[in-house]
Amino acid sequence: MIPARSHPATIAAGVANEIVIKKSRFIATVEPVASVDEADAVIARLRKQWWDARHNCTAMVTGLLGDQARLSDDGEPSGTAGIPMLDVLRRRELTDVVAVVTRYFGGVKLGAGGLVRAYSTAVSEALDLAALVRRQSLTQVTIDVAHADAGRYDNLLRDWAGHHGATLGDARYGAVATFEVWAPADELPRLADDLAAASAGSVVPVTGVERIVDVPG
Template sequence: MSEKENYLTIKNAGKHEIIIKRSKFIASLARTSSVEAANEFIAQTKKKYRDATHNTFAYTIGKNDDQVKASDNGEPSGTAGVPELKVLQLMKLKNVTVVVTRYFGGIKLGAGGLIRAYSNSVTQAVENIGVVKRVLQQELNFHVAYNRFDKINHYLKENKIFINNTNYGIDIKISVFIDEDKQESFKKKLINLLAGKVDFTKGEERYNEIPVADHNYHEK
């Protein structure tokens, strides 16, 4: 995966709690773009829940899972951190750290039960927080005459093109963000709509975030 490819990540930092056979599992998640940021989040969460039985964690950094790590923090080997990491990878999430805190409730779950508990804790937390697709887009600026604005505005809204800004002067200056790989087709469409009377200038290039409406991540 190149540095300019689009990717999925969590909508924002958050946490979610589940109870399984009287044990409390708290999954805390954050966006982390470096190992340092991941370690800082892990340390803060461990400090917050210092009285917990376990603070297990997993992280994946980089758009190609360049740096990953998982910790069972005292749980039987392979029953906590690795299942958590596998959930993040199955969901194709990038630059995310999760810490799953467990307060033991007195009933042992067994290896299989622990794997399911830690996996479900992460899955439910992600679904509760939400996922976004970070899409690399290019800003394009162009001018439209007032008598052609309604046609262009309708096209932009119908095709869910993000309008960054609209300035009204002698004519109307419109700023939109277009996916990197859709610039040329967009330009051709607008040239057709405006009968060839349009010039484009490029603005900034940035990642914009588009909510992922469904949770069938393994199909993506």
């Protein structure tokens, strides 16, 4: 069986962190975004918020495969801010994120090497605070059960998902209770076997579409 394709992760919510190096304040903000336009809006908002700062340097990675990137040194010496910030996002294997590092100059020059370390450290320490969201290629499976059995299967599927790299969708309650599981393709035979064992063969999962799904890390 062909293994599921690996995709860059993203972050669950925005994070911010401040470090001080030789009296200069470096305020790093990293936020999840769905597009370049959304990233630009974040940058515009933060530049307005930190309008009196000497620099608001930026880096972003977007696209499902993390294949789109943009950066800005915003007046810092070329290559000392945007590139090291982007390198951190790449090393963390992230996408659909934008990083803005706001610098309030403290009067002491750091030199090119010092700036590279400062900007990369600012982004790295902010990301240490972030909750990751993994992205996986998962297959939809629906399971219909009688309402009287819904509680038991809800517990069974939650436990199964936690041990097999799967995630649950929203349950629907109509004539029967319908559960939705998003599971790796190579785990589908195990799911069918486990449901058969739990139901004496009366519950049969129905396989649906394959999709890239965000899974909390």
